[in-house]
Amino acid sequence: MLVWVPVTFIVLLLFWIIIIYNRLVSLRNEVKNAWTQIDVQLKRRHDLIPNLVSVVKGYMDFERNTLEKVTAARTRAISALGVQGKALAETSLTQALKGLFVVMESYPVLKSNENAMQLQEELISTEDRIAFSRQFYNDLVANFSTAIETFPNNIIASSFAFHKTEYFSVGEDDKERPAAELYSRTR
Amino acid sequence: MPLTFIDIEKQKTWRIAVFFLLLVFMYFCVTAALVQGILLIIFPFQFIKSGFPLVTGNLLYLFVVFVFSLIIAAIHFFVSSLNAVEAIMNNLGAVPPDREDGIHRRLINIVDEIHIVTGNKRMMRCMVIPSLSMNAMAVADLRGDSVIAITEGLLSRLTRSQTEAVLAHEAYHILSGDCMETTVAASLFGMYAAMIERLQALGEEDSPGIYPVFFLFWILLKASQLLSMFVSREREYRADAASVRMTRNPLALAEALHRIGRNADGSGFIGSGLEMLCISDPQETAQQEEGVWASLMSTHPPIKKREEILLRMAHASIADLEKRVVKAGVASLTPAQSQGQYYVLNPERHWQGPCTVADLVSFPWISPRSWISTGPGQEVERASENVLIHAALAERITRSGQEFSPFTCPLCKQALHEISYEKTKVYQCNYCRGIMVDDARLPRIIVRREIACTERITSLARAATKDNQNRILMRKMQGKAVCTVPLVPCPKCHNSMMRTFYSLAYLIEIDRCNYCDIIWFDADELAILQCVIENKMTAGSDTLAE
Numbered sequence: 195m196l197v198w199v200p201v202t203f204i205v206l207l208l209f210w211i212i213i214i215y216n217r218l219v220s221l222r223n224e225v226k227n228a229w230t231q232i233d234v235q236l237k238r239r240h241d242l243i244p245n246l247v248s249v250v251k252g253y254m255d256f257e258r259n260t261l262e263k264v265t266a267a268r269t270r271a272i273s274a275l276g277v278q279g280k281a282l283a284e285t286s287l288t289q290a291l292k293g294l295f296v297v298m299e300s301y302p303v304l305k306s307n308e309n310a311m312q313l314q315e316e317l318i319s320t321e322d323r324i325a326f327s328r329q330f331y332n333d334l335v336a337n338f339s340t341a342i343e344t345f346p347n348n349i350i351a352s353s354f355a356f357h358k359t360e361y362f363s364v365g366e367d368d369k370e371r372p373a374a375e376l377y378s379r380t381r
Numbered sequence: 382m383p384l385t386f387i388d389i390e391k392q393k394t395w396r397i398a399v400f401f402l403l404l405v406f407m408y409f410c411v412t413a414a415l416v417q418g419i420l421l422i423i424f425p426f427q428f429i430k431s432g433f434p435l436v437t438g439n440l441l442y443l444f445v446v447f448v449f450s451l452i453i454a455a456i457h458f459f460v461s462s463l464n465a466v467e468a469i470m471n472n473l474g475a476v477p478p479d480r481e482d483g484i485h486r487r488l489i490n491i492v493d494e495i496h497i498v499t500g501n502k503r504m505m506r507c508m509v510i511p512s513l514s515m516n517a518m519a520v521a522d523l524r525g526d527s528v529i530a531i532t533e534g535l536l537s538r539l540t541r542s543q544t545e546a547v548l549a550h551e552a553y554h555i556l557s558g559d560c561m562e563t564t565v566a567a568s569l570f571g572m573y574a575a576m577i578e579r580l581q582a583l584g585e586e587d588s589p590g591i592y593p594v595f596f597l598f599w600i601l602l603k604a605s606q607l608l609s610m611f612v613s614r615e616r617e618y619r620a621d622a623a624s625v626r627m628t629r630n631p632l633a634l635a636e637a638l639h640r641i642g643r644n645a646d647g648s649g650f651i652g653s654g655l656e657m658l659c660i661s662d663p664q665e666t667a668q669q670e671e672g673v674w675a676s677l678m679s680t681h682p683p684i685k686k687r688e689e690i691l692l693r694m695a696h697a698s699i700a701d702l703e704k705r706v707v708k709a710g711v712a713s714l715t716p717a718q719s720q721g722q723y724y725v726l727n728p729e730r731h732w733q734g735p736c737t738v739a740d741l742v743s744f745p746w747i748s749p750r751s752w753i754s755t756g757p758g759q760e761v762e763r764a765s766e767n768v769l770i771h772a773a774l775a776e777r778i779t780r781s782g783q784e785f786s787p788f789t790c791p792l793c794k795q796a797l798h799e800i801s802y803e804k805t806k807v808y809q810c811n812y813c814r815g816i817m818v819d820d821a822r823l824p825r826i827i828v829r830r831e832i833a834c835t836e837r838i839t840s841l842a843r844a845a846t847k848d849n850q851n852r853i854l855m856r857k858m859q860g861k862a863v864c865t866v867p868l869v870p871c872p873k874c875h876n877s878m879m880r881t882f883y884s885l886a887y888l889i890e891i892d893r894c895n896y897c898d899i900i901w902f903d904a905d906e907l908a909i910l911q912c913v914i915e916n917k918m919t920a921g922s923d924t925l926a927e
């Protein structure tokens with residue numbers, strides 16, 4: 195009779211290990227999925243930029259500098275390699291685009307050009323989507339890290355080789371933000 | 382006092398769970414009592430003999446009643462909530478967003494963004510309610526279908542980040558299952574109401590045993606309504622917290638709530654029981670009461686309290702909020718006015734002005750060779766030499782290269798061009814500048830204020846309204862309609878259009894075709910109508926006399 199006690203104990207332990215392992219696996223897969231979503235949005239931005247540049251070029255003859263910066267940043271971002279390289283290139287593209295939006299504000303005629311406004315809206319939406327998918331990814335990474343590091347789970351995590359993943363952040367980009375509150379002005 | 386949104390969510394979670402359990406418990410009590418009542422009717426003698434027991438000690442009997450009531454309740458829930466979304470959307474007249482409209486496209490983009498930030502866990506459609514009131518609601522039914530609906534009035538009055546905050550709030554209601562619970566609760570109350578009516582009908586005839594049961598139902602109904610209101614209030618706080626968590630922008634939600642709360646146009650009338658699904662209680666904004674009883678019986682927490690919590694997160698105060706909202710309202714109209722004033726030499730060789738670029742370009746006789754100057758004693762130049770005016774005039778020329786539509790202008794008999802006015806598609810004649818608008822798109826154009834009301838339009842509006850007022854008086858005195866201008870044919874179907882005033886409050890003449898549901902505005906009439914409604918120039922009002 196007494197032999198049943200350790201047997202049930204072992205069975206329960208096995209169940210517990212299996213449940214936690216499965217949970218860690220599904221969290222890890224969600225993190226990977228969220229990472230690919232960011233790529234999708236970045237690509238969308240790459241495709242929209244040439245259209246916007248060609249539409250506003252006719253109106254903004256004196257802003258060649260800004261336009262060229264945007265085009266150059268885009269080319270760099272498409273050809274960037276590696277996680278860090280990509281993140282840096284995408285950040286500089288965001289900066290160039292912000293500069294372009296600020297300049298577009300001083301051309302009121304552009305407001306009546308439907309194409310330009312439409313493209314600007316699409317680009318603003320894309321920036322938002324990139325930000326939201328980054329946010330979602332970071333939230334998932336935080337969840338996963340908590341799950342790996344808290345006490346009962348960390349034993350299982352380390353024995354099955356679950357590793358922490360990196361947050362998607364490139365450090366100091368927010369400090370260089372221009373003063374204009376873009377998204378509230380460009381309706 | 383919780384300072385961050387995470388703390389608020391944690392605090393409110395367990396309370397909601399407890400309340401909801403109580404609610405479920407009460408539903409089952411009611412159905413058990415209902416079954417008892419039915420048995421009472423069917424087997425009155427046994428019950429009277431044993432002295433009206435409402436709860437007997439017999440376990441098997443209780444279990445049977447429990448299971449039976451569970452089955453009946455389940456059937457009722459499923460039957461009534463299965464197609465709730467379709468029914469509610471049809472009731473409100475909601476339509477999917479219009480892809481040809483700039484602001485609706487922005488709405489579609491925002492809903493996509495919400496899907497991204499929630500990880501695409503659930504597909505939510507969005508619909509637009511063609512009402513000028515300001516409200517948003519979320520509905521979900523047991524089939525898994527879910528919809529976020531927003532009124533035209535709200536969509537056109539909020540900025541992009543404010544719309545995001547409102548939609549995130551509604552999306553949370555759907556994702557957390559609140560909407561399904563609320564729809565189910567609403568259908569349950571329908572069951573009680575129907576039952577009580579039937580009991581009232583029965584009660585006239587007989588059986589003293591009926592009355593205590595009736596009273597019991599009534600008490601349970603009121604108590605469950607009260608409890609459910611507590612639950613829904615807690616849920617609103619929770620949804621506000623979740624919206625901030627998604628958009629990381631508490632200020633935008635506070636501003637949106639502020640605009641909704643102080644809006645004089647109202648939040649519209651939504652059917653009974655559905656108020657719980659909206660972002661703000663339609664009746665609260667109408668009455669603006671605070672105080673214990675009002676706050677007990679309302680389905681939403683008072684807007685002021687919600688704003689305070691949000692503003693505390695943003696380290697701002699309500700005074701700051703007021704200033705920002707007022708500034709934003711003014712700022713959206715000033716782009717035209719801040720451009721600088723010009724004087725222009727008109728064909729009669731008189732200097733006219735000061736006027737803005739928008740006004741200048743709208744003069745029918747303006748040409749690139751007109752002389753303009755920034756002020757007396759300043760340099761005089763040709764209009765084409767000024768960069769801004771040149772660009773505006775060039776815009777007019779390039780616009781005529783736009784797409785022709787199959788519709789013809791009733792006055793000029795030329796094809797109409799598609800243009801975008803207030804971000805929505807309308808058809809304009811390049812010669813007489815008359816505009817054809819679909820009936821469904823007109824409310825949007827009236828609400829939106831992208832295009833400022835120029836001085837010229839305002840004075841034209843006043844003149845037109847006064848003129849029409851006099852005409853109505855003349856008609857009354859002369860006793861019959863005198864129509865001096867012939868009726869024009871419809872651009873689509875070529876039948877004669879009906880000439881009426883837009884409404885008796887706003888006396889602007891328009892031509893309407895009732896077969897095709899379109900409205901024809903002569904040159905400037907659409908701008909005049911917008912100006913009249915914006916400034917509320919009704920017959921006999923003060924703004925008219927200025």
